Amino acid sequence: MARPYDANNIFTAVRTQTPEVPFSISxxxxHPVPRKGISLAPxxxxxxxxxxxxxxLYLGNQNQAVWTHPYSVWWPKGAGNSGTWGLAIAHIERTMLAYGSTNRSGSAQSFINPTGIQSMALSAAELGSSTALTTDTLRAFSVNCNLSPSAGAPPILTFPLCQGMGFLTGLYTSxxxxxxSGVFLRSFATSGSVNGGQTLKYRANLEDNTTWLIYVTPAPGVGYPQCNQQSNTTVRGTAGFTGIIQVAKLPQGGPEMVYDNAAGAFAVTADLSATISGEVSSYTLAWQKAGNFRNKPLLIFALPHHIATFDSxxxxxxxxxxxQTTTKGVATGVYANSWTMVESKxxxxxxxxxxxxxxxADTLPATAISAINTVAEGEINQDFNAQTNLDSMYFSxxxxxxxxxxxYVINDLAKNPSLAQRGLTKLxxxxxxxxxxxxxxxxxYESDWGGVVSTAGLGGNDSADFGNSFYNDHHFHFGYFVYTAAVITYLDPAWLNQGSNxxxxDMLVRDYANPVEDNLFPFYRSFDWFCGHSWAxxxxxxxxxxDEESTSEDSFSTYALKMWGIATGDKNMENRANLxxxxxxxxxxxxxxxESTNKNQPPNYIGNKAPGILFENKVDFATYFGTNxxxxxxxxMIPLAPPSALVRTKNFVSEEWKTYFDNGRVDQIQGGWRGICYANFAIIDPKAAFAFFTRxxxxxxxxxxxxxRTWYIAYCAGLGGA
Incomplete structure (x- = not known):
């Protein structure tokens, strides 16, 4: 969540006194999806x-994994070799990936990390078939996962789960x-102690040749549990233990002391803040630390995009x-209670x-203006209602x-305000x-979870409008409306404060990108400030x-926030969007x-250039609507817009074009997808793209x-095509 804000923190409310949802929204x-095990203590x-x-953790059977990177954890519910009712942890090496068949690019169609490998699990003998899993303190970067012997009973085992956590930490109560281990213990033995003898250390060698370290820290006044191996799957401690048990994987030849120096402390949540000065922004993740040894360094794993922007x-x-992480490259352990990262341009x-x-490109040459005005009137004369009054928030x-x-193009770039006004009235x-x-x-306004949704699927149809009613794709859907409103406000400032406009x-903004946690909407529903992109x-x-399917619509939804911030004079919204x-x-x-130099995805996958769909555990060169x-x-690529040339480098576009579209192959594509590809081509060859759209x-x-076509001509011309 965002920390309490101050003058130097850009995470401020959308407005000082943001109203409730508009009167038109009931x-x-x-909601048809129940909130399983979510505990909101009064x-x-x-x-x-x-x-x-x-x-x-709170959906379906509650037994699918969650990925903190580099680990995944899940509740097996008694399944698997260990039969555990605790929380299992896994870490997957790159050598364990399964690849799909080779596709037209000469690369693997997909790769997937194996799931269900119970390398280690932390549990308690009191847990069994009546065990209940609950969650509490649900925040942007963390959650508490609790296990109780039965529904309604107090938890005896709590796991504070944070993104990037260095250990799986179990907090035991009596x-x-x-x-x-479901992989089977080859050996389990004490390995000394740390924290001046207050934390016992164990080493578990598994049958898959991996090594895991276990650190046991009793609460003050509580004796050490005598941990005795009972079988090749289970080590049992003495009854009545209260304290902390932490587990982590030791990579082959890895620096064991890194774990030793951090054992006994753990993160429970994180706060986010950011400042901007000119073209430079610094943003900070500050973890709240707990444990018996809070003076010790906190171990959190950073992803490659973090490392690239760390301050000194x-x-x-x-x-x-x-x-190794599953789909985010190699993670690096960092000793710090907070990280500060700098985006400098x-x-x-x-x-x-x-x-x-x-x-x-605020001005265009005469050739481009002429070409725009040749096609613009035809587009403004189209039936706006037929193309916007649809049974889909996305397509509308x-x-x-x-x-x-x-x-916008007709008014500002083609210098034809009378035609623009006709279109603006219709818009x-x-x-x-x-x-x-x-x-x-x-x-x-759906109050079970807290958000604005289409009513199309509230009867139970989870596929209606791409799952909007089930909180799918809100940044994709709502970003288009936010951008539209920004253009209208730019051209007619009086529209802003008319009626509920x-x-x-603002309601849509708060639904997918709320910069503070309030009583109606969560903090940034879609954007993951740890992973650096949204989840759809x-x-x-x-x-x-x-998973995330469209990077371009993700960045466009952010760009829409920027333009709405400019249109409404909300400087902090503009600043947040720039960051x-x-x-x-x-x-x-x-x-x-x-690009061909990418080091984060497998070498036999990067030849695909684009990912298709990136999940937390796999990447597939496909879409939800086909594999063309x-x-x-x-x-x-869609929509081609000002952010396109920021997120899509010229080198990337060039490599992708040579892989799939050059030598006339682009002209074999049917329908609107050909236009999309040519508009994208403008990033590297705007003259050819301009010639295509103006023929x-x-x-x-x-x-x-x-x-x-009006925008495409302007876009190609603005990038140098006219």
Whole structure:
């Protein structure tokens, strides 16, 4: 969560006195997905994060893994070789991956990390078939996972789970510890002590040739539990133990002292803050530390995009300990109570105009203006209602955004304000349907989880509108509306405060990107400030964790926040979005958009260039709607907009083009996907792209329904194509 804010922290509320949801949005307490085991102790009440890393703990059977990186943990519920009712932990090496068949790029179609390997598990003898799992203190970077002998009974074992945690830490209360393994214990023995003899250390060698370290720290006044191996799966401690047991994997030849020096302390949650000065932003993750030895260094693993931006003090705290993650490269252990990361070149001058290499194309040459005006009137004369009054927030939003981008171009770049005004009048009428909540599937404020959703799926249809009702894709869907409103406000500032216009858009912003935790919406539903990108998956149990399909729509949703911040004068919203865009560009280039030099994904996968869908546990060169090359690559392109040239480097686009589209192959693509690919081509060859969109016999079917030829011509021209 964001820390209590001050003058130097950009995480401030959307408005000082943000109103409740607009009167047009009704409240409903009947979401079809139950909140399994979520404990909100009175008087604490707050909306539940739906898209965070730990959601599997309260969804479905509650027995799918959650990924903290580099570890995954899950509740086996008595299954597997160990039969454990505790919490299992696994770590997967790159050599254990399973790859799909070789595809047209010569690379593996997919890779997946094995699941269900119970390397170690922390449990208690009192747990069994009646065990209940609950969660509490659900925050942006952490959650408490509790195990009780039966439903309603107090927990006897609590696991504070934090992203990047160095240990799996179990907090025991008056019970009998079990340390278990489904991989089988080859040996289990004491290995001395740390913390001046107050923490006992054990070493477990498993049959898969891995080594795990276990640290046992009794509470003050409590004796050490005598840990005796009972079988090749189970070590049992003495009854009545209260204290801490921590487990971690020791990589072969790894620096064991890194764990020794940190044992006895652990993170329980993290606070986020950030400041901006000119083009530079520093953002800090500060962990709240607990344990018997809080003066000891806190061990948290950092991902590659963190390491690249550490300030000097944080960089000096790096250790020699490294562990592979599932889909995020190699993680590095860091000794620090807080990290500060610096993004040194924010896209401050990115506005509505085409943008590339820090330059915003606010004016276009006469040839481009002429070409725009040749096609613009035809697009403004289209039926706005037919393209925006749809039974889908996603497609309706894309339709609104399409016209908004064209209207901006016509007014500012093509210098045709009278035509722009005609379009603006139609656009205001089209978005008014949503603000008054009279569209085909109205929105509702859903109070079980805390958010605004389409009512299309609240009867139980979890696939309606791509799962919007189940909190899928809110940043994708709502970002288009936020951008549209920013354009309208820019062209007609009086619109902002008419009726519920501002309140309604602010509501969407708070739903997917709330910068503070309030009584209606969680802190940043979609964006993961630890992983550096959003997760699209909402309230769905998933064996491979959360996923993200479209990097381009992710960054566009952030860009929409930036432009809404500019339009409304909310400088902190603009600043937050500038920082997020920089972080997204970095994380996408590390994990998603793979140049030939990429070191984070497997060598036999990076030839795909784009990931398709990146999960926490696998990557698949596919989409949810098909496996055509143009689908898999194009979903990472749309919409082509000012952020595109920030997140998609010229070198990446060049490599991708040569892999899939050069030598006329692009012209074999049918429909709007060809236009998408050519608009993307403008990043490296704007003249060729401009020539494509301005040809006299242009086929209008090559424009995607969510895009306009007007914008594409301006975009190519702005990047140097005219």
């Amino acid at each position: 409240a409903r307490p009947d 008087p604490t009440k707050y909306p539940i994060p739906t898209n965070k890393f730990y959601a599997n 019970c009998t510890p079990l340390i278990q 003090a944080t960089a000096a705290a790096k250790t020699a300990l490294q562990l 924010l896209p401050l001058n990115m506005k509505f105009a085409p943008w590339s290499n820090g330059i915003s 939003g894309k339709g609104l955004c399409k016209f908004a981008m064209a209207i 205001k009428a089209a978005i008014a349907r949503f603000i008054t909540n009279t569209q085909r599937s109205p929105l509702a 501002r309140n309604w858009i 998956k909402g309230l769905y149990e998933s064996a491979d964790g959360k 997020m865009l920089s972080i997204q560009a970095r994380s996408f280039q590390n994990y998603f958009l793979m 090359i143009e689908y898999v690559t194009g979903i990472q 006299s016999n242009f086929d209008a079917s090559l424009i995607d329904p969510g895009a306009s």
